[in-house]
Amino acid sequence: MSPLPPRVDLCPLTPADQDEFCALVRASAELHTPWMQLPTTAAAFREWMRRFEDGTNLGFLLRVRETGAAAGMVNVNSVIRGRYQGASLGYAAFAPSAGRGYMAEGLALVLRHAFEDLRLHRLEANVQPGNKASLALVRRLGFRYEGLSPAYLYIDGAWRDHERWAITAPAPWTPDASLPAV
Numbered sequence: 001m002s003p004l005p006p007r008v009d010l011c012p013l014t015p016a017d018q019d020e021f022c023a024l025v026r027a028s029a030e031l032h033t034p035w036m037q038l039p040t041t042a043a044a045f046r047e048w049m050r051r052f053e054d055g056t057n058l059g060f061l062l063r064v065r066e067t068g069a070a071a072g073m074v075n076v077n078s079v080i081r082g083r084y085q086g087a088s089l090g091y092a093a094f095a096p097s098a099g100r101g102y103m104a105e106g107l108a109l110v111l112r113h114a115f116e117d118l119r120l121h122r123l124e125a126n127v128q129p130g131n132k133a134s135l136a137l138v139r140r141l142g143f144r145y146e147g148l149s150p151a152y153l154y155i156d157g158a159w160r161d162h163e164r165w166a167i168t169a170p171a172p173w174t175p176d177a178s179l180p181a182v
């Protein structure tokens with residue numbers, strides 16, 4: 001029996017998403033605090049969108065197929081090619097549809113896009129030890145625990161320790177042309 005099709009689509013984040021995105025982030029303050037800070041105003045959103053201009057960071061919304069509503073966001077951050085061919089994930093659910101499995105399905109689509117289309121070899125998720133929901137999510141997706149990175153990211157006004165979780169491309173994997181031959 002073939003698996004059910006995903007209930008969400010992976011949609012590149014665009015300037016047109018501004019008002020919906022900011023409203024959903026404002027509605028998600030309790031869920032996101034203290035783990036994630038996202039733009040809540042038009043000016044902050046425009047500034048935030050600049051990070052996607054040179055292709056080093058990619059931004060996506062997870063949209064529920066049935067309704068078109070955005071269930072969450074995922075960033076593929078800090079894409080490094082050469083001998084690394086990796087990136088690091090940032091993600092957050094939006095409160096109105098959190099806890100329904102949309103993030104797990106959407107992140108599975110992100111993994112497939114990253115490994116098959118972008119031809120990345122490795123994705124990291126750096127998660128604070130107290131962020132149980134995020135740890136459960138990456139564990140469910142097959143990420144492996146690699147260790148603790150002390151004072152790794154500046155979050156909510158302080159340098160926070162993070163657990164480093166990672167997943168590498170399943171075989172067979174087709175490398176990007178930027179991977180050195182030897």
Ligand SMILES: CC(C)(COP(=O)(O)OP(=O)(O)OC[C@H]1O[C@@H](n2cnc3c(N)ncnc32)[C@H](O)[C@@H]1OP(=O)(O)O)[C@@H](O)C(=O)NCCC(=O)NCCS
Pocket residue numbers: 031032033035036090091092093094097098099100101102103104105126127128131133134136137
């Ligand atoms: C971490 C975070 C993204 C998880 O989002 P989420 O919406 O809870 O994720 P999902 O819904 O995909 O999965 C969680 C739950 O859905 C349940 N679920 C899975 N499939 C389901 C389905 N088909 N229908 C209903 N529920 C389902 C899972 O069992 C899980 O519940 P459990 O953890 O109690 O077992 C969210 O808590 C969040 O935004 N946190 C703040 C930001 C943040 O921490 N980002 C990460 C920084 S590292």
